[in-house]
Amino acid sequence: MTKSVFENTIELPSAEIKLRTQNLIGFEKKFQRIFGNLKLLLDQEGLLEWSKKFHGMELPIIHQLNDRYPLVILEGDAGTGKTVSAEGIADRMVRELKKEGSFLKLSTRVRGEGLHGQMGNLVNSAFSELKSAAGKKRLAFLLIDEADAIATTRSTLQMHQEEKAAVNTLIQMIDEVRELKGRAIIFMSTNRLQFIDEAIVRRASVVLKFERPTEEERKELFAKYLEGIEFSPDQLQVLSQLTSPEQNDNLGHSFSDIMLKILPESIAASFPDNVLTFDILSNTILNIKPSPEIK
Numbered sequence: 001m002t003k004s005v006f007e008n009t010i011e012l013p014s015a016e017i018k019l020r021t022q023n024l025i026g027f028e029k030k031f032q033r034i035f036g037n038l039k040l041l042l043d044q045e046g047l048l049e050w051s052k053k054f055h056g057m058e059l060p061i062i063h064q065l066n067d068r069y070p071l072v073i074l075e076g077d078a079g080t081g082k083t084v085s086a087e088g089i090a091d092r093m094v095r096e097l098k099k100e101g102s103f104l105k106l107s108t109r110v111r112g113e114g115l116h117g118q119m120g121n122l123v124n125s126a127f128s129e130l131k132s133a134a135g136k137k138r139l140a141f142l143l144i145d146e147a148d149a150i151a152t153t154r155s156t157l158q159m160h161q162e163e164k165a166a167v168n169t170l171i172q173m174i175d176e177v178r179e180l181k182g183r184a185i186i187f188m189s190t191n192r193l194q195f196i197d198e199a200i201v202r203r204a205s206v207v208l209k210f211e212r213p214t215e216e217e218r219k220e221l222f223a224k225y226l227e228g229i230e231f232s233p234d235q236l237q238v239l240s241q242l243t244s245p246e247q248n249d250n251l252g253h254s255f256s257d258i259m260l261k262i263l264p265e266s267i268a269a270s271f272p273d274n275v276l277t278f279d280i281l282s283n284t285i286l287n288i289k290p291s292p293e294i295k
């Protein structure tokens with residue numbers, strides 16, 4: 001059997017993803033923006049039925065709508081939630097549409113092999129798996145995570161011929177996925193939108209920007225994940241300030257800095273004999289610098 005090009009394939013809906021998504025700050029707004037954009041694309045049969053039912057015919061605009069590309073680009077700094085949100089959005093979509101589906105995540109491993117000539121093959125096999133995962137009642141999602149590694153602009157001088165060919169293949173595949181009529185959706189995530197090939201960016205139905213948390217979001221993050229510890233509003237305000245751009249050379253802590261460094265280290269400083277206090281938390285923050293911005 002040939003090795004799958006996917007890191008893992010997740011069956012949707014997934015209880016685990018749902019649970020994780022419930023705790024994502026600012027998720028609802030992002031979901032609505034994407035779902036709003038893809039809704040028409042995702043239910044082309046429904047749209048046709050609607051047109052016939054209410055207008056007694058297939059309105060010409062319907063075909064125009066179907067020409068859009070099922071491509072979503074998630075862009076933003078590292079640790080701002082692009083990967084977790086892609087999963088969450090896919091999971092929520094199948095729930096909203098009362099369908100089932102698969103979430104395929106393109107392996108970053110394969111790229112490390114340094115075989116430029118393999119890139120095109122990789123893209124091809126990814127898309128053929130995507131197509132076979134999409135069915136009448138099933139949605140198939142493909143996440144090309146950290147897509148700049150594959151979808152880099154073809155105008156770069158140093159780019160190898162094989163890599164250019166891979167980008168062309170990728171574009172062609174995105175075009176072909178339209179034929180699946182909304183049963184397959186492609187997500188691309190990137191820290192560096194400026195490096196993604198123009199022809200790909202142009203095809204995206206939505207380009208969604210991810211940012212580091214705002215003051216309010218940082219407060220919400222501490223309050224939510226430490227719920228049960230009674231911090232006063234003033235203390236939450238201080239925690240938010242300590243992780244703000246103003247206190248950190250104009251670059252605040254990212255979601256992952258707080259979730260994967262500050263909170264675990266604070267707990268490690270308390271466990272197993274002490275209470276997790278405001279002081280422990282604020283001291284920990286002072287010792288952890290925000291991760292640098294990736295540009």
Ligand SMILES: Nc1ncnc2c1ncn2[C@@H]1O[C@H](COP(=O)(O)OP(=O)(O)O)[C@@H](O)[C@H]1O
Nearest residue numbers: 023024025078079080081082083084255256259
């Ligand atoms: N909106 C959010 N709310 C809460 N936690 C978040 C949010 N976004 C990211 N995180 C945390 O940051 C971690 C890294 O997110 P990830 O999706 O890997 O970032 P990216 O793909 O943008 O680098 C997640 O595992 C999660 O713990």
Ligand SMILES: [Mg+2]
Nearest residue numbers: 082083145189
């Ligand atoms: Mg990521």
